[in-house]
Amino acid sequence: MSLASIRSGERFLADAEATAAFGRELAVALREQRGAVIHLRGTLGAGKTTLARELLRALGVTGTIRSPTYTLMEPYELPDRRVLHMDLYRIEASDLDQLGLDDYPPEETLWLVEWPEKGGAGVPRADLDLLLEPAGEGRKLQISTRSPPASGNSPDFT
Numbered sequence: 001m002s003l004a005s006i007r008s009g010e011r012f013l014a015d016a017e018a019t020a021a022f023g024r025e026l027a028v029a030l031r032e033q034r035g036a037v038i039h040l041r042g043t044l045g046a047g048k049t050t051l052a053r054e055l056l057r058a059l060g061v062t063g064t065i066r067s068p069t070y071t072l073m074e075p076y077e078l079p080d081r082r083v084l085h086m087d088l089y090r091i092e093a094s095d096l097d098q099l100g101l102d103d104y105p106p107e108e109t110l111w112l113v114e115w116p117e118k119g120g121a122g123v124p125r126a127d128l129d130l131l132l133e134p135a136g137e138g139r140k141l142q143i144s145t146r147s148p149p150a151s152g153n154s155p156d157f158t
């Protein structure tokens with residue numbers, strides 16, 4: 001399985017458990033795909049960290065999973081891959097260069113980036129873009145996937 005198994009479109013996540021369940025679904029999709037860039041967008045408190053935390057847990061991260069709110073990035077070394085969880089809400093554009101991101105090539109690293117728009121051009125392009133928006137008591141999730149560049153065509157969101 002790969003991210004190709006995730007369909008673009010809209011879903012309703014009724015509660016935090018539904019957000020977590022989608023995180024677990026992503027972990028299954030990523031079982032045979034080590035590297036990917038996932039953008040997690042949405043307002044403060046939309047559920048980005050909830051989703052990332054459950055995905056990390058399902059990929060095998062043990063122990064405390066801290067929100068990268070202040071540290072900007074939390075790297076994880078798993079037996080099969082490297083994962084980078086970022087929250088760029090507080091980043092100054094110039095700081096991105098100092099995070100040592102060259103050590104995390106997107107082909108071999110799973111990037112989970114909250115507030116990717118704050119990082120500007122220094123943030124790699126999304127293979128999967130997730131937008132969470134408040135909807136009543138729950139959240140609306142907008143999923144946009146990009147076909148892999150292997151197709152030879154210029155990659156487009158579908």
Ligand SMILES: Nc1ncnc2c1ncn2[C@@H]1O[C@H](COP(=O)(O)OP(=O)(O)OP(=O)(O)O)[C@@H](O)[C@H]1O
Nearest residue numbers: 013014015016019044045046047048049050138139
């Ligand atoms: N689908 C949902 N329906 C209702 N509440 C949810 C849903 N998903 C997550 N939440 C709740 O939203 C709250 C905020 O979640 P979270 O910290 O993940 O937000 P965030 O998007 O990471 O915010 P920030 O931008 O501050 O990093 C949590 O209390 C979480 O339980």
Ligand SMILES: [Mg+2]
Nearest residue numbers: 048049067114
């Ligand atoms: Mg967060």
